[in-house]
Amino acid sequence: TQLLEQSPQFLSIQEGENLTVYCNSSSVFSSLQWYRQEPGEGPVLLVTVVTGGEVKKLKRLTFQFGDARKDSSLHITAAQPGDTGLYLCAGAYRDDKIIFGKGTRLHILP
Amino acid sequence: KAGVTQTPRYLIKTRGQQVTLSCSPISGHRSVSWYQQTPGQGLQFLFEYFSETQRNKGNFPGRFSGRQFSNSRSEMNVSTLELGDSALYLCASRPDPRRGATQYFGPGTRLLVL
Numbered sequence: 001t002q003l004l005e006q007s008p009q010f011l012s013i014q015e016g017e018n019l020t021v022y023c024n025s026s027s028v029f030s031s032l033q034w035y036r037q038e039p040g041e042g043p044v045l046l047v048t049v050v051t052g053g054e055v056k057k058l059k060r061l062t063f064q065f066g067d068a069r070k071d072s073s074l075h076i077t078a079a080q081p082g083d084t085g086l087y088l089c090a091g092a093y094r095d096d097k098i099i100f101g102k103g104t105r106l107h108i109l110p
Numbered sequence: 111k112a113g114v115t116q117t118p119r120y121l122i123k124t125r126g127q128q129v130t131l132s133c134s135p136i137s138g139h140r141s142v143s144w145y146q147q148t149p150g151q152g153l154q155f156l157f158e159y160f161s162e163t164q165r166n167k168g169n170f171p172g173r174f175s176g177r178q179f180s181n182s183r184s185e186m187n188v189s190t191l192e193l194g195d196s197a198l199y200l201c202a203s204r205p206d207p208r209r210g211a212t213q214y215f216g217p218g219t220r221l222l223v224l
Contacts, residue, residue, distance in 0.1 A: 031211050042114070042200050042215035043153075088153065092211030097166065100145075102152035 004091050006101035014109050016078055021104040023089035024071045030094050032072050034063055037086040037103075046074075079108045111137055114203050114216035122222045128189040131219045135182050135203030141165070142184040143213060144176060147198040159184055160207055188221075196223045 004025045013019055023032070031050045035043035047056050049065035049072060056063045060083075062075040076083055086103045093099075115134045123129050135142050143166075144156040155168040159178035176186045182203075188195055198220050202213035 033212055035215070040198075040218070040220065042116075042202075042217045045212065045214060048210075048212045090211075090213075096207050096211065098143075098155070098211055098213070100153040100155075 004089060004099050004101040006087075006089060006104050008104060009102070010105050010107075012107040012109060013079060015080060018075065018077050019079055019106070020073055020075045021087055021106070022071065022073050023091075023101055025091055026070065027091070027093065028069050029091040030069075031092045032065060032069075033090045033092075034072070034074055035088045035090065037088060038084075043086075043088055076106075079106075081108045081110050084108050114201060114214055116199075116201055116216040116219050118219060119217065120220045120222075122224065123191050124224050125191055125193060127191050128187065129191060129221060131186045131188075131199055131201075131221075133184045133186070133201035133203075133216060135184070135201075136214055139203035139205050139214075140182050141204045141207045142178060142182065143202045143204075144184070144186050145200045145202065146170075147200055147218070148196075153200070156186065158207065165207065191223045193223050196221060 007022050033048050034046040037043040047063045052067045052069045054065045060077045064073050086105050088103045090100045117132045141160040143158040145153045147153050157176050158166040162178045173189045178184045198218045200218045202215045204213045
């Protein structure tokens, strides 16, 4: 069974703190996506990473794809209440199958 | 470009009824995928359509079916609704599944089965 595990499941921190969430698998992905979802809405694409070791930045968010393309991390610097939401990662295999992790629910306290 | 649109946004049905949900992809996108999202199970893949053909299918019973039209719009049908079908149903589009996995999601249809 192909699994994509996200950790932590829940995270509640104070505004201004830094945090990192993780997405791990035993399988190699051809690409990986990160999404943020707010309650009652669809996931919104944040980034796609394709190359092992790739680092992408989106304002205060830094995404890294593992060298072996089996894992990824999302680091948020100086978290703000607007960062609150469910963060989902999705990995795509070479046969085009896509699997989603169950997500990290992030809550930033003002 | 307009994003992915889904109608209706909310639905309340009773057990045994059937329901049809609609999804219009981003203009130019030929692939539409459907997902069921529940708090306990997360996002679960239902099926993907590309150029009017079902390309992939998840592990859902035959009560869940879909189709895609020549303009790439897609519909999903659930027959004989059960309480456990209550969920957020999401569709996602991408230009061509052979050229990349990045999908763009619609806002979802919230289905409540009573």
